[in-house]
Amino acid sequence: MKDNSRRGFMGKAFGAVAGVGAIASLFAMKKTWDPLPSVKAAGFTTLDMSAYKENELVVEKWRGKPIFVLKQSKEMLDTEDKNMSQLTGKTTEAMDKKRLIRIGDAEYMVTIGLCTHLGCIPGYNQDKKSFLCACHGGMYDDTGMVTKSPPPRGLDIPPFKIKGNILVLGEEGPEYKKMKETGITL
Amino acid sequence: MAHFTKATSIKDWLNQRLAIEKVEKVMASEYWIPKNINFLWAMGMVLVITFTFLLVSGIFLLMYYQPNVDLAFDSVNYTIMREVDFGWLWRNVHGVAASVVFLIIYIHMFTAIYYGSYKKGREMIWISGMLLFVAFSAEAFSGYMLPWGQMSYWAGMVITNLFSGGSLHADGLVEWIRGDYVPAQAFLSRFFMLHVLLIPVAILGLIGLHFGALRIPHVNNQDGEEIDFDKESKKYLAGDKAGSKVIRFANDFMSKDMLVVAIYLVFFFYLVFYHYGFAMDPVNFDPANGLKTPTHIYPEWYFLWSYEILRPFSTNIGLMAFAFAQVIFMMLPFLDRSPNTVPASRRGLFKYWFWAMLIDMIILTAMGKVPPIEPFGTIGFYAALTFIGLWIALPIITMFEKKA
């Protein structure tokens, strides 16, 4: 009997030590899979906003992701967006202009160029002024609002900071923070 | 302590130490297979052969492949395909076998569904088989990343994005899986590791489990008849070979198996030498480019049906439907409430269920391949609903099934 309980105790003690070791190694394994610090620190992208032309999509790069920059023409700003959002059933107008970034006296759409559905790159149609994602047929208007599902929301806006004519991606300026608070972007 | 005597032959020497005669009996000459089967029972051996091809061709590819985002594409498309003597052979074998193995897996699966080979003690065979299907899917996906072409990159992007769980926005999880914000070096290296080590080891283990699960319930037969294997094998050993319902695994059963394998190999090598193109997507002959999506992204044919279940819905519902499709086959032994273990043709409504499921999966596969335009979107949508509906109907129709 005494022997048994001693063996039982040994078993439990070994089990406990092995358990701690297993958890510790799982932790190490998880951390090893984490993105490296050098990847995380992958810097900032600076864009000179005076270089863009109206209604002409330019694709920049930030943290390996494509960034859409679309300078709005007067016509694009004036025409009310008649697109219905499939998600809310309302016209996208309410959200529409709030998604734009004002620099000097021009308005720009600056978004991450990855479909919010599963991450394909939508293509821009200059005449229709809309984006079409070829993967599953999602659509966005010229401010990046979603107009046809499956994408669950408009194109995401990367963290940005305005410095005169320069837009820095990766830094959170007051305008970006406001967009985030009001739910314009995620 | 075992007693060893001076060996009379090499065989005897080995026998005393490893009991090779006993092993041979247990594994082959006295492992009993029913007589009442057809060529569909050979698919297991066809799979073993195909897996061996994958393993051997993979070893040779591994000697020249470079898991580096700058070198991977050329190491496959230039070094292996043009420089290495017979490099093309290994690649064609590997690519064709990776595709064909799924065709055989599907035949193997639907054979089991048709004949009810997942019931009455055979549940673990089915479950371990479905785990093998999952492992093979992961193996195929990770392997598809390695040439680092456009389809590799974008399939990697889209599939890893699934793990964000739609509105859950588990972007951290996605980045953790990738080791970067987008698929890049860390991503390629870890999928390389998964493809050549971790998943193959898991597959080997699961194959062991799958075979082990067969030992006690034994192989099913064309009528789902419960055979007394002890009695029938005694009959066989006593000399009544004609009267017995079973035969030896080797050489009797194997010799028939090998005939099917031989026919299969003719077909296989025809594909390897003359028709390997179907297993190699032309889009993947463009190097990966994170700033340009191919106009139409689709997975390899064997994933199309589950991909099509994802596509017609909005993100969250699509993900749920997709997750449902991934696990539901595993549940088959428990969703089929009927005790009948007979071919589907003798099972009333289940007969229609079987054919409806098979046809629906073929439709889903076809719709997954075409671009997301009408009327394909609508057809895909209803086919996806049918898939879910059939699984919901299964417990109900089998509950009311008459005893066969």
Ligand code: FES
């Ligand atoms: S990734 Fe764009 S619609 Fe699915």
